[in-house]
Amino acid sequence: MAMLEVENIHVYYGNIHALKGISLTVEEGEIVTLIGANGAGKSTTLFTISGLLKPREGTVRLEGEDLRSYPAHEIVAKGVCQVPEGRRIFTRLTVLENLEMGAFTRTDRAGINRDLERVFKLFPRLEERRNQVGGTLSGGEQQMLAIGRALMARPRLLLLDEPSMGLAPMLVEGIFETIQDINREGTTVLLVEQNAQMALQVAHRGYVLETGQIALSDTAANLRQNEMVQKVYLGIT
């Protein structure tokens, strides 16, 4: 049984039919990426998995358990944590306070401290700036903080929404390396990206979304070779 099974979900914003029957699976230990143009439904898919949006049809199952009946905050407690697009850290709280907010659902003080150490090892920049206010961090540091904050919830499945957005290419590489590190330490990752190049390099498998539907799904290596993907998403002609 796959860790996450999304089956034929239909999601609406009012009358707008945003997701038209999306199905995807994520196996434990994988990095799976969703690529696609603006408005294809990538973020909507993540929001539906994390429970902030509810599908009108279809199911989302985590290890066989239907997530639709749970409110968003209980889904977090089940080990699914989302890093929202555009970072959205708590700009007025310090780095440390942001990270502790991430561990909100947990009460095991010792475990939280261990994870804090782990986040600081992944992102040494954050440790240097632990008492600085979130809003004063640079874009890259804010992204690190957003990822670190999500890790503090000790998720088994991490949902990342456009971690490369608005970052310089060098920073993007660093972030993606860290995502691989996180994955190697045992966290499953579902990654939404517009930067298909980077996403397909780190992911094991990928899905291509077009206007609310899955257009393609394959291993990342195969997708990189796919003519259509090369033309439309990788800019290779």
Place this chain on the structure above:
Amino acid sequence: METSTRFNWRESVRMGLIAGVIALSLSLIGLVETFGGRDIIGGVVSLGQIFLFGAIMGVGYFSAQRNLNARAGVNLLGGLLIGVLASLPLVVLIFVAEPINLRQFLPNASPALLELITFGQEQVTGALIMVAVCGVLGLIGAGIYLLPSRLRRPLLIGLLLVLLIGLLSEIIILAWGNKGLGLKIRPLIFAAKGLSIRGALLVFLVVAGLNAAWSSQGDRVRQRLDALPSGQQRAFRWSSLILGLVILLFLPMILRTYLTEVIDNVGLYVLMGLGLNIVVGFAGLLDLGYVAFFAIGAYTMGVLTSQGDLGVGGMSFWMALPFAVLASVMAGIILGVPVLRMRGDYLAIVTLGFGEIIRILALSDFLAPVIGGAQGILKIPKARIGGVELVAPEQLYYLILGACLIAAYVSWRLRDSRLGRQWMAMREDEDVAQAMGIDLVQTKLLAFAIGAAFSGMSGAIFASKLSSIFPHSFNLLISINVLSLIILGGIGSLPGVVVGALILVGLPELLREFAEYRLLMYGALLIVMMIVRPEGFWPEATRKRELHGYEELEAKAVPAE
């Protein structure tokens, strides 16, 4: 930032004219004349004159601040120019008022006002004096800014305190001036009206001296305090807390009856402020109908305890109090459920409507058989402790103090609790809070319920304090007052609530003459406040950081690299 050393003349001209228009409009709405008879320093300076000229000095000051790189001489000249320009609208008024009979459409352009702004002289002489006085004031304003800050601060604070004591002279004399030591000090400081010249000088020198001493020595004292071992620091903090409590306990004896009555009213607002602070300050839910819970608390107390026709329970105050609080909590939850999905502006409008619904229900004929409609509820008994009935303001004070202390303690503990962090996360970003695993429904409802509880408690005490309640006591203005006071004090800050209530509720009660201009003062104070100190008088750490602290914190963070 402009770093040019040129003086910006065009801006000065504009500022001067603005100051003139302010002075003119203050005159024409009657403010200057009304307060012309209210002496701050007996026979020398009246409150009216301070209104008239305050803006001019202030603009001179700001002009110097804006052009701080210009040479001092140029800056002083700029202040002079501003003052002269500012006098022009008033000069025009002097010459125009009589021939075209301005009073027909501006009833406040009275002979008394003219006498005041011509300094009792002929038109021409008066106008010249006015130009000269304004010019000098503009010059002084600019001059004050040019002083080195270690002189400027004591000077400004000294002036401010002279103004404050002059304003409050009547009340100060009433409370302390007629007995014992007060009787001896009184002729030393006070004239028949306001401060005497000698008194003003004395107050100024003492305050300015103390302030100068503190700013030169304060840092050293603070450093020495910081250097103390933590045990002694804690002892110091505890002893100052206990000292504060002791002062609070004996406050009615120091303040006497009238001021205690004022403090009682402040206390009721502090209680409401603490509640709304949880809703708005901690949880970030903008509630404009907060008076509803106050009303529900008051009416529950009224119905349950009244000995009149409408009373049903015949309970004592203490028996009815839990019911009053409970009723408010229920109302908080009832309001909370439908607005769970609303944010920001929409939430504000819905809560505004909720407040009005409660007020109109209280006023309605439909509920009149139960809660009296416009006639209200009468004969609400006072609270009793032991055999003593709490009637006098001094006795009620302790009831209100107790309630405030409980509310403050609860707020303080909640702020640092898990629930406090839930509120904080929700205030910052609802979606992310939810994505962090925070239950928004529970978090919001708890904020509404606890906020309503404090307000209901305040309402219940209010009902027993007044012995009768009427729907018009629960209008929108109370919601606005409470919201204003927490903004003024500093949103989310507990001491801020007390400071805000003292300023917004206490001050207008003290300045009874302000009554008809109270809302004007309010508005002006809030505008100035939001420009000068957007974080409030006693801000909470996070907000202070947001508005001012970035530079500091970055400076601190750099060495870590």
